[in-house]
Every structure is written in C-alpha cells, then in structure tokens.
Amino acid sequence: MKKQITGALTALIMLFTQGLFVPAAHAAMVTTDSMLASEQRAATERKVMRLMNHEAAAKVLAKNGVTPEDVEKRLGRLSDRELNQLAQKADQMPAGGSVVGVILAVILILVLLDLLGATDVFPVIDPIG
C-alpha cells in the first residue's frame, strides 16, 4: 500500500515538474544586460574549446573516445554559473601554457563534464607522458 502511494506521488510530481519544464517560447526583446551575458558566455565557451583544439588536448580526447563536439554539447548544457566555475578551474591549472598544463586542464574539464571518470585519470596521464 505504502509503495503504491509513493509510486502515485512520484508520478504526480513528475507530471508537475514536466509541466514546468516544457520549453516556453522565449521570443522577446533582448535586454542590454542579457546581450552582454550571452556574449560573455560565448567567449568563455570559445576559450574552453580553443583549449580542446590544442595538439596535446586532441590526444587526450582521442584516447578516451571523446570528440570536441561531445565537449561542445556538454558545455551547452551547463548554466552560466557552472560554465564560469569550470573555466575558472581550468585557468587555475599550473603552467597554463605548457603541454602538461594543457593536458591537466583538459582532463579536469572532461572529468567535470562527466565525460571521463575521475578514476580513469591516471592511466590517461601515463601513456602520454
């Protein structure tokens, strides 16, 4: 009986939340602030993707069967806040310009984007190093 109630409740909640998440048409005037916000977002995404185009990054991606398109798609799903946090973390990687720095940053991003499990990190570093 209890199970049935829980089940019914879950179904009800799902029904409601789905109703909430039906994409509303957001056709509208663009405010100045939102224009700047979306420009900022696009610039951050480009920055992350530029990193993915690095030669060393390409190797990491290939090793894990991840394409730059996969990364781009995942980035698109992040909220602005999450994207900024991710970009900031990548910025904080040591030796930003070096190959090792790039590899570490790419791995970090892949882990954060859930494209690569944290436990896989060390085997990845090894063959490349």
Added chain:
Amino acid sequence: MIADPSGGRPVAALLFLLVLTACQTVPPPERADARPRHHLDVPFIAQEAYQCGPAALGMLLQWNGLPGDKAALVDEVWLPERQGALGIELMAAGRARGLLAYPINTPTDLIQEVQAGHPVLVLQNLALPQWPLWHYAVVIGYRDGGDRIVLHSGTDRAVESRWNRFLRTWARGRYWGFVLLPPGDLPDSVEPEPLLQALAPMQGDTLPHWEAAVARFPENGRLYFGYANALWQDRQTDAALRAYRATVERAPELAPAWNNLAYALHETGQPRQARDAVCRARQLAPEDPNVADSVAEITDGKGCGSH
C-alpha cells in the same frame, strides 16, 4: 577593513607586479604636472571599527547629494562575518541609487578623474600580500604635481600620502577603484565598452545615463543599443524605433539590435519591415534560440524562407 574586490586575477601575476613595484620608484602620471595641485570638496565620514567600506561609500553618496548615513550603509554592505565589505557590493549600492559606478584601474585614470572633479573610491592593501589588511579610502586630491596624494581615509580627513607609498598599497589592491557619478555626468577617462558594461546592469530610470553615453560616443552602435532599449523601456516607442534604426546603421552585425528593431517595427504597424529585420537577425545568429522564436512570432510562424 577586510574587503574582497571583484574578480580574481592570477596570484602569480599579482606577486610579479608587487615585486616590480616594490623596488621601483614610479613617478606620478605626467598629466598631474599640468595642474600641480587639486583638491576636491568631498564630505568626510570617519569610520568606526572596521567599517571603512560603508564610510567610503557614504562619502561618495553625500558628494552626490544623496543621504549617506553610515549606520544604514553598514546594514546594507557590511558583512559581520568577514568584518568587511565587498567591493562589488559597494558598486552595486551606488548603482541601486541610480548612480553610474565606473571602474578606475590605472594611476593615469585616477589623476584624470581627480582633475575632472570626481572623487575616486580605492581599495588598498596596507599590509603584506600574505597578510592583507584591506582598506577602502577616497582619493580627493593631490599636490606637488602628484608627488603627494590626498585621501579621506579611516578616521583621517584629507590625509596626505606620498605617491609611491600610495601606489604600492593600491597595486596590492589590484588597482581596484571606482567613481560614482550622477546621471548625465561621465568619467573623463570613459571608454565605450566599460561604460556599456557599467550601465547595462542598472535598473529603473536609466535614460539620462544612456543619453549621456550616446552623446559622448555618437558612433558606437552597442551604446546606441542600450539607449534604444532604455527608450523602449520608458515606452517612448517612436524614439526607440529611431534609436534601433540608428543602432543597426552603426552596428549592422549586431543580431540583438535587429531582433529588437523587428519588435519595434511590429509594434508600430510595419509588419513587412519587421519581418525583414527579424530575418536579418536570423541570418546573423542562425543558432540563437531567442531569435528563432522571434522569427516565429513576428512572421506568424511562416518563417523567413528564401525570399
């Protein structure tokens, strides 16, 4: 006195900067020579305890002719658990009162603003980088061709500091500072893009600020966009329509401007021109979901097709 400025530049760069400034004697900006001394009339509020942020903010507000009651400001911007105020909150508090909060981040700009009669709120680190002692003060003038700078600082009214000493403490504060200006007044050192960034988050009646902005940079399409939006928000539909037209003339690649122009045309009963405008936006931003929805709405679901 503890404070936390906005943004975070790499610590390494900061340290490098500190090493540089620590062993160099940097002369005051050359432009200070033109007018060897300058003193602004800025109301003074002495700080209590660690509350230099609210006091410094209060001085700028009073200079603007607004109430700058320290006790009220403490409640608004002071964080008890940090014993300090956040820099971005000081700017936001000014913005919320309809003032333009514009960043001042170089010694030259600092002197230039003082010469223009604008007091500058600065963040200083009075101690070591490792054990920072953050402090907000208001630069109200300078003398001896910039060799000495005059500040309202802490409990000291119009206290003088040697330029080099001040510059070191300001550098340790990452050259963080800003002016708070009334509608219609712009910083002397103003640049279009930072101005756009400073005005965009403002709410309420922002029109006078935007009018000043486009008067100062009449060829800048991005500022015109903000101006047009402010007119639209003020329900000056016809003026907004003209301003959107002026925007796309100046910035023909700006998709949001074409999008908004389309709505203004739509609203004023010009459906065909509205369709052309929104389809132009679509061309410029083919993947923008907002523009895609605008196309559907403006063309009644017919889309742009291939003419």
